[in-house]
Amino acid sequence: MTTDIVLFRTLIDDCRRAVVFTGAGISTESGIPDFRGPNGLWTKIKPIDFQDFINSEEVRRKSWQRWFEHGKALLDAKPNAGHIAVADLVRKGKVSAVITQNVDNLHQDAGVPDDRVIELHGNASYAKCLSCDQVVALEQIEAEYRASGTVKPCSACGGIVKTATISFGQMMPEEPMGRAEEETLACDLFIVLGSSLTVHPAAGFPVMAKQQGAKLVIVNQQPTEMDAIADLVIHAGIGEILQRVQFPS
Numbered sequence: 001m002t003t004d005i006v007l008f009r010t011l012i013d014d015c016r017r018a019v020v021f022t023g024a025g026i027s028t029e030s031g032i033p034d035f036r037g038p039n040g041l042w043t044k045i046k047p048i049d050f051q052d053f054i055n056s057e058e059v060r061r062k063s064w065q066r067w068f069e070h071g072k073a074l075l076d077a078k079p080n081a082g083h084i085a086v087a088d089l090v091r092k093g094k095v096s097a098v099i100t101q102n103v104d105n106l107h108q109d110a111g112v113p114d115d116r117v118i119e120l121h122g123n124a125s126y127a128k129c130l131s132c133d134q135v136v137a138l139e140q141i142e143a144e145y146r147a148s149g150t151v152k153p154c155s156a157c158g159g160i161v162k163t164a165t166i167s168f169g170q171m172m173p174e175e176p177m178g179r180a181e182e183e184t185l186a187c188d189l190f191i192v193l194g195s196s197l198t199v200h201p202a203a204g205f206p207v208m209a210k211q212q213g214a215k216l217v218i219v220n221q222q223p224t225e226m227d228a229i230a231d232l233v234i235h236a237g238i239g240e241i242l243q244r245v246q247f248p249s
Contacts, residue, residue: 004234008245011215011232012094015189020086021205022100022107025194025220026238029080032073032104050170054130054160061150067163068142074103074124075138079110081239082193085246087111097183101195101202103165118180120172120202122165131159138163172201184209191217193238197224206230 012018024032048066052059079087087110089095098107098117103124107117127136134156141151141161154161166172180202184190190209197203197218206226210216216230219241227233234241 004232005241005244007232008217008234008241011189011217012089012245015094015187015215017187018089018095018189018191019183019187019209020089020095020098020191020193021195022086022098022102022193023195023197023220024102025196026080026082026086027077027102027104027106028194029082029237029239030077030104030106032077047168050167053162053167057150060160063162064141064145064151068145071124071163072138072142074105077104077106079106081243083107083110085239085242086193088246090116095191096187097179099180099183099202099205101199118176118183120166120176120180122163122173124163124165126164127161128164129154129157129159129161132157135164136161177201180205181208184214185212187214189215189217191219192224192226192230193219193242195220195224196222197226 048059048063053063083106086095086098086107090098090112096116098112100107100117100119101121103119103121105123105125108114125138127138127141128134129136132154134154144150144152151161153159184205185208187209190206192206197206206216207229210229216226217232218224218227218230219234219236219238221235221237223235
């Protein structure tokens with residue numbers, strides 16, 4: 001493990017422009033359960049498809065009920081050592097962007113500027129209208145839901161209001177995907193933290209980086225399909241590893 005830490009530190013020191021790619025594994029250390037792991041949320045609760053949400057008022061009510069029962073806990077989580085170490089790398093100018101599959105806002109809470117975080121699956125800390133993109137505070141939505149058992153249409157255009165996250169069956173947002181591709185193509189070190197790398201098209205970014213000549217590091221508790229092409233693979237806790245890389249004793 002000591003050799004891996006030294007190599008990881010050297011790769012960071014020697015790189016010109018790194019990109020960090022994070023999945024659920026970096027946030028489990030903040031108490032947020034993952035979705036696809038052996039004990040993940042989707043093993044207990046079937047996810048709601050986007051088209052079902054759009055087409056059915058009953059499904060929308062069910063979706064909001066789930067959010068207030070399960071999803072709202074995201075907002076109580078705090079950044080952990082992994083998030084703080086990533087923010088430090090951004091602050092030092094080593095990391096140009098953080099591409100994340102997470103929706104918990106913890107990278108921003110740890111100090112990464114909004115414009116350096118590329119959220120592929122949206123953000124759960126607010127809601128917005130699917131038609132006009134008007135932002136709606138979750139506190140307002142919860143008050144409406146508690147009072148009436150449903151969530152009112154958008155006050156600006158009458159559209160459907162939803163958490164600002166990407167659901168199953170919903171198209172990936174073009175702008176974040178485009179930015180993520182640009183950052184991936186420009187980097188010379190691509191660091192994967194806590195992603196199983198099974199969800200496409202996002203899982204294609206490490207391959208893209210490698211094909212462009214970047215070094216690839218994967219830190220994840222479980223093996224991934226990309227381990228074979230990585231320059232360094234560490235199966236361990238992210239916070240512990242990044243702390244040892246960033247702040248050697």
